[in-house]
Amino acid sequence: MNENLFASFTTPTLMGFPIVILIIMFPNILFPSPRRLINNRLISFQHWLIQLILNQLMAMHSTKGRTWSLMLISLIMFIGSTNLLGLLPHSFTPTTQLSMNLAMAIPLWAGTVILGFRHKTKTSLAHFLPQGTPTPLIPVLVIIETISLFIQPLALAVRLTANITAGHLLMHLIGAATLALSSINALTALITFIILTLLTILEFAVAMIQAYVFTLLVSLYLHDNT
Template sequence: MNENLFTPFTTPTLLELPVVVPIILFPTLLLPTSKYLINNRLITIQQKLVQLILKQMMVIHNTKGQTWSLMLMSLIIFIASTNFLGLLPYSFTATTQLSMNLAMAIPLWAGTVITGLRFKTKSSLAHFLPQGTPTPLIPALVIIETISLFIQPMALAVRLTANITAGHLLMHLIGSATLALLTISLLATSLTLVLLVMLTILEMAVALIQAYVFTLLVSLYLHDNT
């Protein structure tokens, strides 16, 4: 019986109960913390990376936008650690689930929009109708801008889901091909194994890049509304 290609993306269960919540909470256990006054090297490196990313992401924001810094840093660390854990054998990648990515994207997007409507009402409403628009195009342009606004969270979630799922599927296919060629040709097996290792390195980079892109887009939405 052939295994379904999408089997690794099905939600795992324990005693017929989904175990998504423990899986989502597990990455937080991997972040080292210190109980002493002097940090060790690992925690120091972690803090330096967090400060570097925070500086790059918050440089465009004003004081009101900088209040979101803790949430944005928690988001990028969570997505990156979840993506990395999904690269381990016999693991489950929570970010391959569109429902979970939508559950992250919609509240964050809605928070930025509500913030804009509350503190920059005129500026936020002005985005629906750029200055100098011809009168006959006003109804159509308002509809188009409204659709583009409401499609932003869907674009965030689909982008993350598609990139992580596509990479994992490709790794699954090349890994299956490597095992199938093991008894046929040693040369072909070596080539596919090298390709699999290179793809794994690429997926590690994609795991970080997609976390950064997701958080950066949320940061840009926030910048437009603060």
Template structure:
């Protein structure tokens, strides 16, 4: 039994060399190339899902915003596959690392903000000061809006990290409880086994939903600045 509850979130290494890069690259091997002469069911399902998500995200974007289509599809695929990777036995989930999620959120957020400042300068600056604000409240509102702007990438990363980590911790605790009950009273562990199966099903949905939420929020930031 694992004595350290957070040991599963440590980055695995061999001979002191971190394996996180190889782990992050592993899910990409499950993506089927779209230039096959003969499509199978998996590749057809993959293309249908990509087209469906692309339509949902790009329907309200301008021409400049639609240039981000490839980036957003690559982002949601990358996060979803890494989230699902963590649900396999003895696997490491890269998206439980806040540093990695911040590394994705900050550049994407900064790119949308810079795009807004370049193409919609007046509108982007107008967000810092709502129309009709009393003069004495202007400095305070500018500070509040600035803080809320800079907290957006942190909220993106923390949301993804917290949701994935919480599910893994809960499964870890229930797994330890089941092993303990099986050694004491076998029939009493049946309930916890059923709960674990239901929790794994829930975590499959959470893994996909969190990837969609992360990408959708980036898409919304893009929509506001493009």
């Protein structure tokens, strides 16, 4: 029987209903809440890490930009946790779906652009036409800058989708090869298993890095518009 390589990227269902909402809500139990009155080392480490990331993201922002701090830290925690939970066996990674990533990228990008046109109208319009542009090139540059502006949310979503999907697919292929080689050549199977282990460790790093990159780019868009 031929195996569908992309079966792990389909949304699981329960009695015909998609359970992606439950999967997305599941990471909430991993983070500290006011109901937990007694801190342990895990919660203290989470607080320290959140504060460190927040300081790095907000260091370049003005007072107006720092009002987005809760939004940005929630975004990186959500993407990072869903990426990590997607590495568990028999689990589903919502960030492998382009539709979901676009649903995150477009409103955030639109919010930064609207904020820029509202508070820095002249500066935002000036981005479409660099100073000193020759007159014959003005229409072409305006079109190019407009396209580059509207392609930003698509680039955000595609980057996250492609990196997470490629890593999961590679793990799936190497895992299937290891299982097939286990009954043929034990030494080769051991080598592929070691490669699979190293790739899994790399995917844990990629899961966190992609969450940081996505949030950092949104933060840069916000910085350009505040």
